[in-house]
Amino acid sequence: xxxxYEDRLAPGCSQVQLGFRYESRDQRFTIYxxxxxxxxxxxxxxxxxxxxxxxxxPCMEATRCLFRTRGSLPxxxxxxxEVFGMQISHSALRQKTLRVDVCNNSKSGHEECVAGAQxxxxxxxxxxxxxxxxxxxxxxxxxxxxxxxxxx
Amino acid sequence: xxxxYEDRLAPGCSQVQLGFRYESRDQRFTIYxxxxxxxxxxxxxxxxxxxxxxxxxPCMEATRCLFRTRGSLPxxxxxxxEVFGMQISHSALRQKTLRVDVCNNSKSGHEECVAGAQxxxxxxxxxxxxxxxxxxxxxxxxxxxxxxxxxx
Numbered sequence: 001x002x003x004x005y006e007d008r009l010a011p012g013c014s015q016v017q018l019g020f021r022y023e024s025r026d027q028r029f030t031i032y033x034x035x036x037x038x039x040x041x042x043x044x045x046x047x048x049x050x051x052x053x054x055x056x057x058p059c060m061e062a063t064r065c066l067f068r069t070r071g072s073l074p075x076x077x078x079x080x081x082e083v084f085g086m087q088i089s090h091s092a093l094r095q096k097t098l099r100v101d102v103c104n105n106s107k108s109g110h111e112e113c114v115a116g117a118q119x120x121x122x123x124x125x126x127x128x129x130x131x132x133x134x135x136x137x138x139x140x141x142x143x144x145x146x147x148x149x150x151x152x
Numbered sequence: 153x154x155x156x157y158e159d160r161l162a163p164g165c166s167q168v169q170l171g172f173r174y175e176s177r178d179q180r181f182t183i184y185x186x187x188x189x190x191x192x193x194x195x196x197x198x199x200x201x202x203x204x205x206x207x208x209x210p211c212m213e214a215t216r217c218l219f220r221t222r223g224s225l226p227x228x229x230x231x232x233x234e235v236f237g238m239q240i241s242h243s244a245l246r247q248k249t250l251r252v253d254v255c256n257n258s259k260s261g262h263e264e265c266v267a268g269a270q271x272x273x274x275x276x277x278x279x280x281x282x283x284x285x286x287x288x289x290x291x292x293x294x295x296x297x298x299x300x301x302x303x304x
Contacts, residue, residue, distance in 0.1 A: 013210075013247045015274060057294045058165075095165045097269075097290040117249075118270035120287040122167060136272040138249040142209045 014041040016052065016100055016117055019132040022090060022124050029056070029093055030085045031067075032130060033100070039074040042102060042115050042139065050074055050104040053113065054084055056096050056121075063088065068103075096121045102137060115139045166193040168204065168252055168269055171284040174242060174276050181208070181245055183219070183236045184282060185252070191226040194254060194267050194291065202226055202256040205265065206236055208248050208273075215240065220255075248273045254289060267291040 019032030033052055044050050049071030059065040067084040088096075101116035117135040125131075171184030185204055196202050201223030211217035219236040240248075253268035269287040277283075 013249075057290055059294070095288060097165075097288045099290070116270075117272055118268075118290060119272075120269055122286050122288045134272075134274050136247060136249045136274045138209055138251070138270060142211070 012038055012041055014038045014102070014115060014137045015134045016102075016137055017132065017134050018100065018117075018119075019130045020121075020124060021130045022093065022127070024090060027087055027089055028085055029088050029124070030083060030130075031056075031098070032132070033069055033080045033082045033084065034132065035080060036078040036102065037076070037134070039076060039078060042074070042137070044074040044102075044104065044114065046074060048073075048104050050102055052080060053099075053101045053103045053111070055099045055101075056086060056088075056093075057099055058096070060092075071104075090124075093124055094122050100135070113140065164190055164193055166190045166254070166267060166289045167286045168254075168289055169284065169286050170250075170252065170269075170271070171282045172273075172276060173282045174245065174279070176242060179239055179241055181238050181240050181276070182282075183208075183250070184284070185221055185232045185234045185236065186284070187232060188230040188254065189228070189286070191228060191230060194226070194289070196226040196254075196256065196266065198226060200225075200256050202254055204232060205251075205253045205255045205263070207251045207253075208238060208240075208245075209251055210248070212244075223256075242276075245276055246274050252287070265292065 015037045017034040019034060021030045031054060051071045052069045054067040056065040063086055069080045069082045072078050098119040098121055099116055101113035103111050103113040106112050115137040117137050167189045169186040171186060173182045183206055185206060203223045204221045206219040208217040215238055221232045221234045224230050250271040250273055251268055253265035255263050255265040258264050267289040269289050
């Protein structure tokens with residue numbers, strides 16, 4: 001009962017598929033940005049390219065921690081299949097948080113990010129296997145929602 | 153080598169311990185807000201109470217989705233052990249994202265959130281067992297960092 005009611009209301013969220021691997025021998029963390037599903041839920045302009053911005057935060061000055069995929073027009077399923085890597089010790093990595101945001105460039109040239117996922121790397125394991133998962137994207141438009149509720 | 157250098161620079165992040173359980177029989181999602189560690193990394197004023205704000209987003213109008221723990225002075229380890237519950241179908245829950253933010257009230261009475269974790273609920277399982285984990289908290293101060301790097 002509850003299911004059918006909520007299912008009708010929920011428009012279905014957009015998701016991003018990511019993979020991770022940490023190789024302890026080389027102290028190398030690899031991020032696989034695979035695909036983005038249900039783009040229409042993000043209400044992006046159809047004629048404008050979007051891309052994923054990937055950041056390992058907090059960022060150390062000495063290391064590159066910010067990456068962007070190539071741009072792509074929004075479609076139901078967008079395949080990226082891009083790989084980003086950084087050198088970092090396992091103990092430092094486990095204190096990091098990964099942010100993945102869906103962004104585009106506004107007409108004024110500013111980067112605008114409409115939705116994102118945030119993933120704690122506290123339990124990234126030292127394994128040669130790539131661990132792949134789909135993550136829900138949360139629209140940035142929902143964040144002010146919390147604030148308006150505070151005033152009630 | 154890399155390890156010792158980065159370890160010295162990293163001040164150690166604050167973490168929150170959360171538990172989840174979804175009971176399919178009652179269509180009930182339960183969030184266990186357990187404890188907060190390494191509070192000093194958040195640089196909160198020592199004489200002001202802080203609390204955790206928990207939101208299951210996007211929020212349906214009909215359901216309560218925003219919760220707050222009681223306030224507590226910042227200490228190295230703050231135990232909350234509070235439990236919040238909501239009724240929701242499993243398919244709707246799997247489209248949600250949980251935000252947990254460390255907040256306090258400014259002198260002007262506004263809620264200010266200094267750091268948070270964001271957890272995709274895409275893979276919440278239907279199990280009677282409580283699944284407990286520590287999540288890194290990302291300071292909101294790091295978000296503008298990305299923007300300043302864009303201009304380079």
